[in-house]
Amino acid sequence: MAGKKFIYLARTYRRTQAHYVYAIIYTLFIVIPILILLIVNLDTVTYMLSSLSLRILSDALPQKSFSIKESGFAPFGITYCLSFDSRFPTSIEILINLLVVVSVVFILVVSSIRGRPVTVYLLFSFMVHIISCVYFTFEQDNFVYTATEFSDIFVKQQISIWLLFIVMMGAVTALIGRHGFLNKILAFFGLLIYSLIFGVIRYIVFMFILAAGSLLYMADMYFVLGPIFDFLYLVSFYCMYTNVMQKKLDSPEGEGEWKWL
Numbered sequence: 001m002a003g004k005k006f007i008y009l010a011r012t013y014r015r016t017q018a019h020y021v022y023a024i025i026y027t028l029f030i031v032i033p034i035l036i037l038l039i040v041n042l043d044t045v046t047y048m049l050s051s052l053s054l055r056i057l058s059d060a061l062p063q064k065s066f067s068i069k070e071s072g073f074a075p076f077g078i079t080y081c082l083s084f085d086s087r088f089p090t091s092i093e094i095l096i097n098l099l100v101v102v103s104v105v106f107i108l109v110v111s112s113i114r115g116r117p118v119t120v121y122l123l124f125s126f127m128v129h130i131i132s133c134v135y136f137t138f139e140q141d142n143f144v145y146t147a148t149e150f151s152d153i154f155v156k157q158q159i160s161i162w163l164l165f166i167v168m169m170g171a172v173t174a175l176i177g178r179h180g181f182l183n184k185i186l187a188f189f190g191l192l193i194y195s196l197i198f199g200v201i202r203y204i205v206f207m208f209i210l211a212a213g214s215l216l217y218m219a220d221m222y223f224v225l226g227p228i229f230d231f232l233y234l235v236s237f238y239c240m241y242t243n244v245m246q247k248k249l250d251s252p253e254g255e256g257e258w259k260w261l
Contacts, residue, residue, distance in 0.1 A: 016177050016249065023174040030188065031170030038162060039076060046079040046155055053082045053204045057211060064211050071152050073159070081155040082207050086147030089136050089216035097216065098133045101126045125224040132219040147210040150218055154206065154226075158199045161230050165195055172238060180248045187241035194233060202229075 038045065050068045058066055069083035089097075105126050113119050136143070169191045173184040206221045 019178040022178040026174045026184070027170060030185070031166065031174065034192070035163065035166045035170075038166065042073070042076050042159060043078045043080065046081065046159070049155065049200055049203065050080040050082050052200065053207055056204055057082070057084075057208055060208060061211055066211075069148060069152065071156075073156050076159070079152075079155055079159065081148070081151040083148040083151065084207075084211050086210060087214050088140050088143070089214040091137075093214060093216065094133050094137055098130065101129050101133070105130075125220065128223050129217075129220050132216055135219075136216055143215065145215070145218065147207075147215065147218075150210065150222075151207060154203060154222075157227065158203065161227060162192070162195060162199070165191060165230075165234060168234065169237065173241065176242065177245050177249055180245055183241065183244050183248065187237060187244075191234065191237040194237070195230065198230075198233070 047068070054066050054068060057064070064084055067083045068080050071079050071081060073079045105123060108114055108119050108123060111119075169188050173188045202225070206225075209217050209221070
């Protein structure tokens, strides 16, 4: 008996038809202009972000001195970030953090919810914080980063995420079906707007924590509440969009769009 020439990865024995002409037109007139618009205005976007952060944090922490720093970001040009003095954690601060975190970890491990996804994520988060506490206890003098450097890195990381999400969500909405143009626009721009608002609020909150607290929390911000959260809501938007598109393609409007394997 002759075997199949191709083995597809689809589990439901169907996949959407590829409409490359439609995808190219959509990419040329929707995705690429937004991508270029962000790239050529990175200096303006980051300056506005830094200015907003400066106004809010200056009011919240009048005893701190904040300024805006210019930084190069090859090959995109110039970006701006918030600059301010940082401090190392004290021994008492580290001890209190360790006691609180270890106590919470113990409670989570012995509780009935220890196997749930949220609990696992919290345990991972607390382990990062414990490592940070241990590091600042023994190797504080070798820590080379300042709050300003973290601010600069985080702004550039956020820019990279915005650029990547434009490409990724643009590809998803371009390739999945040729129907539901309004759904494509809502999913594409909905993700970008959400990412913009979330990124701005997170940056301001992180800078507030570093300015009001110490460098002890830097690792948590980067490894626990950084890019992992961005990809979490990216997957959420992707799932919501594909769910809507599946229902639309299952309707009479999507007749002929499925390719049966």
